Structure formats: structure tokens, C-alpha cells
Amino acid sequence: MAILGWSQEARIEWHYIAPGKPAQNAFIESFNGRLRDELLNETLFRSLDHARETLALWKDGYNTIRPHSSFGNLPPAIYAMLAAPVMQRDGRSERSGRSTPGPVASPSPTGSNDQQTLLPTG
Numbered sequence: 001m002a003i004l005g006w007s008q009e010a011r012i013e014w015h016y017i018a019p020g021k022p023a024q025n026a027f028i029e030s031f032n033g034r035l036r037d038e039l040l041n042e043t044l045f046r047s048l049d050h051a052r053e054t055l056a057l058w059k060d061g062y063n064t065i066r067p068h069s070s071f072g073n074l075p076p077a078i079y080a081m082l083a084a085p086v087m088q089r090d091g092r093s094e095r096s097g098r099s100t101p102g103p104v105a106s107p108s109p110t111g112s113n114d115q116q117t118l119l120p121t122g
Contacts, residue, residue: 034062035058038058039054039055039058062076063075063076063077064076064077064078
């Protein structure tokens with residue numbers, strides 16, 4: 001329950017997926033299945049560094065080379081470049097002089113680069 005306390009202190013909305021209800025987030029379940037079938041079940045990792053390198057290569061291919069049917073058979077990186085409007089400093093996007101609504105998620109009240117909100121990696 002520590003994560004719930006932290007999310008409330010940081011004013012981050014918590015979207016909970018109930019145990020045994022993976023359909024509440026079908027996108028990540030689909031991705032997890034692909035990752036497991038194509039990489040994790042097929043690779044015997046020699047070390048943590050080998051696992052990181054192998055995962056980085058798979059992720060790069062998944063995002064930059066592999067076509068996705070949901071993006072009109074384009075890789076996600078190319079689809080993002082073609083579909084993303086130019087973002088302005090105030091968070092509004094502008095395309096051909098027209099503004100679109102702001103982001104769906106609320107910005108962090110302390111800013112995403114604040115040391116208190118950054119998590120250590122590795």
C-alpha cells in the first residue's frame with residue numbers, strides 16, 4: 001500500500017487493475033504475451049548485462065522496424081513522427097494554425113524533472 005500513499009502525496013492518479021482481470025488493460029497483456037513468446041521464452045540469458053542488451057535490441061526492433069497493424073502497418077516510431085503535432089511550450093499542439101485539446105493526463109504539479117519525482121534505474 002506504500003505506492004498508494006506515494007501516489008496521493010505526489011498527486012498522481014492511480015488506475016488500478018483488479019487481480020484476475022487482465023482484460024482491464026488488454027494492450028499491455030498483448031504486449032506482455034509478445035515479449036514472453038518472442039524473447040523471454042526463446043532466450044537463455046548469460047548475465048544481467050546480456051539480458052539488458054538483448055531486451056534493448058528487441059525493443060528497438062519492436063518500435064522502429066516491425067510494422068503494427070493498429071498503425072496502418074507502420075512501425076510505431078514512424079507512425080509517431082507522421083501523426084504527432086508540434087507541441088508548444090504551453091502544452092497545446094498546433095497543426096496548420098489550429099489548436100487541439102491539451103494532453104489527457106494532468107501534468108505533475110512539481111514537474112517531471114524534479115528530483116523527488118525521478119526514480120532510480122538499473
